[in-house]
Amino acid sequence: MHQYDIIIIGGGLTGLRAAIEASESGNNTAVISKVHPLRSHSVAAQGGINAALGNAPGAEDDSWKDHAFDTVKGSDYLADQDTVDVMCREAPSAVIELEHMGVVFSRFEDGRIAQRPFGGAFFPRTCYAADRTGRNLLHTLYEQLTDMDITFFDEYYVTSLIRDKGRITGCTALNIVDGSLHGFTAKATLLATGGYGSLFARSTNAPINTGDGAALAFRAGVPLKDMEFVQFHPTTLYGSNILITEGARGEGGYLFNNKHERFMKEYVPKAMELSPRDIVARAIQREVDEGRGFEDQFVHLDLTHLGAEKINERLPGIRSIAMDFAVVDPIKSPIPVQPGQHYSMGGVASSIDCSTPVPGLYAAGECACISVHGANRLGGNSLLETVVFGKIAGESMVKGVKNISAPSIDPVKSALKAELARIDSILTRDKGENMASVKEDLKNVMFDHFGVFREEDKMKAGIKQLEKLNERLSRVVINDGGRLFNQSLIYTLELQGMLLISNAVAQGSLSRQESRGSHFREDYPKRDDEKFLKHTLAYYHDNKTVIEYSDVTLGRYPVKERVY
Numbered sequence: 001m002h003q004y005d006i007i008i009i010g011g012g013l014t015g016l017r018a019a020i021e022a023s024e025s026g027n028n029t030a031v032i033s034k035v036h037p038l039r040s041h042s043v044a045a046q047g048g049i050n051a052a053l054g055n056a057p058g059a060e061d062d063s064w065k066d067h068a069f070d071t072v073k074g075s076d077y078l079a080d081q082d083t084v085d086v087m088c089r090e091a092p093s094a095v096i097e098l099e100h101m102g103v104v105f106s107r108f109e110d111g112r113i114a115q116r117p118f119g120g121a122f123f124p125r126t127c128y129a130a131d132r133t134g135r136n137l138l139h140t141l142y143e144q145l146t147d148m149d150i151t152f153f154d155e156y157y158v159t160s161l162i163r164d165k166g167r168i169t170g171c172t173a174l175n176i177v178d179g180s181l182h183g184f185t186a187k188a189t190l191l192a193t194g195g196y197g198s199l200f201a202r203s204t205n206a207p208i209n210t211g212d213g214a215a216l217a218f219r220a221g222v223p224l225k226d227m228e229f230v231q232f233h234p235t236t237l238y239g240s241n242i243l244i245t246e247g248a249r250g251e252g253g254y255l256f257n258n259k260h261e262r263f264m265k266e267y268v269p270k271a272m273e274l275s276p277r278d279i280v281a282r283a284i285q286r287e288v289d290e291g292r293g294f295e296d297q298f299v300h301l302d303l304t305h306l307g308a309e310k311i312n313e314r315l316p317g318i319r320s321i322a323m324d325f326a327v328v329d330p331i332k333s334p335i336p337v338q339p340g341q342h343y344s345m346g347g348v349a350s351s352i353d354c355s356t357p358v359p360g361l362y363a364a365g366e367c368a369c370i371s372v373h374g375a376n377r378l379g380g381n382s383l384l385e386t387v388v389f390g391k392i393a394g395e396s397m398v399k400g401v402k403n404i405s406a407p408s409i410d411p412v413k414s415a416l417k418a419e420l421a422r423i424d425s426i427l428t429r430d431k432g433e434n435m436a437s438v439k440e441d442l443k444n445v446m447f448d449h450f451g452v453f454r455e456e457d458k459m460k461a462g463i464k465q466l467e468k469l470n471e472r473l474s475r476v477v478i479n480d481g482g483r484l485f486n487q488s489l490i491y492t493l494e495l496q497g498m499l500l501i502s503n504a505v506a507q508g509s510l511s512r513q514e515s516r517g518s519h520f521r522e523d524y525p526k527r528d529d530e531k532f533l534k535h536t537l538a539y540y541h542d543n544k545t546v547i548e549y550s551d552v553t554l555g556r557y558p559v560k561e562r563v564y
């Protein structure tokens, strides 16, 4: 049995930033991560992190309030304005802190941190490290922790949260390397497990982004918030769906259809390619659906006019991705792009201090819905959320563990028994459904029925298919019955959680009879503030997903039509 004051589940940017705070307070802290922290998905972030530093020429007047306004407008007014204020107000000091820790930001000639334009932002305010911002941030935070008194459980897969008398008091985790199951107690537990992008085919996310935190919380009786809001990024590389950063359009890239028209002028003549992601993604999908795409699949993102020097300096990673995965050199030819799943706006319901409705449990980063992104996230705001709310989560847990006595180990012992039985039932089944094919079918159902354009009949058909997938899941069989480094077992445990939370995405989408941000209903194409200026809360009761609604926190920015 492992006993800690604070347990952080997740070694990405959120988890590591929280760990710094927890460890500095002297609390006995552990970080549990199913992959080595440096392989967490944060490492893949490309384009940058937002802060109103006002460094870019002409952006001297930028302020955190402008940033907050852009964020609220970008969210289609669903973001909670108090949490947005916190994030945007803290942004400049968070970025400067990262710089002081050693992040190698790109610079303007005068030495100040460089900032590029991103969609939906009035001023260029995205700070970046070429197109490898996440890697710079993650390595720097990890380096900070190497000096601190903290225990890392790398390649441990958390299988359940322990709930004792209404409080979360720890978790169980499988050591992936040797197959042993471990019990943990904690006075405070943080979920920092990233998004649920792997629910969808055509995703920019790594296969590890399976929404485990949401599933762990859902099973433990914690509501999930706004799960239907799934961001589809406009520009993913055709064929592999690797992300082509918004920074490519920020640096001046153009989108062309098969008639060589910059078609964005038909949709948003002013902001064009730098409109927010939901709008550009829908425009591209329309072009393709109406026959103006290439091979009925993609449009062109043209960077050729930027020239070799700019591309090599600002977008070197994008150039090599395009060359390696599409055999296209962006210096000479346009990149084939199509919309793909990219970000999870929904997640574990958590408050401004990162606490959840269940005492002892906190959630932050992409796995949480603290509601800074509402119905559509602006590029560059997610990295910001990880560091701002990672820090706040750490601070809240430090406060929260004061005067709490060590939890009982008995509930952990019972949970270990139950989890062993669940694992054994997978390992010992010798006939049934192929796990990989159930997973692939799930991704296709989610993309086809709950994708860029949604509609009632299509979604109802999708929900029927999810029911069938649930039946198949109960019969899933894997070829490896061993315990050592059994990845098939991990994939199956992940899949159980994925199907569980798919229901929350599906039911939330069906119930929301309006279009807002990333959630676009062909049958309800208008926003309906009267009925749906609300957060969706999904509860898991008696093996069923139940949908309720709660109020949005409004503030200084009145709810208006969203025009760019």
Ligand SMILES: Cc1cc2nc3c(=O)[nH]c(=O)nc-3n(C[C@H](O)[C@H](O)[C@H](O)COP(=O)(O)OP(=O)(O)OC[C@H]3O[C@@H](n4cnc5c(N)ncnc54)[C@H](O)[C@@H]3O)c2cc1C
Pocket: 009, 010, 011, 012, 013, 014, 015, 032, 033, 034, 035, 036, 037, 040, 041, 042, 043, 044, 045, 046, 047, 048, 049, 050, 133, 134, 156, 157, 158, 159, 192, 193, 194, 195, 204, 205, 206, 208, 209, 212, 213, 243, 342, 343, 364, 365, 366, 367, 379, 380, 381, 382, 383, 384, 386
């Ligand atoms: C390709 C790409 C590019 C992006 N670029 C940008 C950008 O330029 N700017 C921006 O603002 N945002 C960007 N984003 C979004 C941003 O990178 C993520 O939202 C953010 O990094 C998420 O960080 P996180 O700490 O919440 O989670 P992650 O970095 O995903 O970390 C999750 C952690 O949880 C652990 N974990 C998960 N489940 C379990 C379990 N069951 N047991 C134990 N451990 C578990 C994992 O091992 C991992 O350590 C991008 C996203 C993608 C996909």
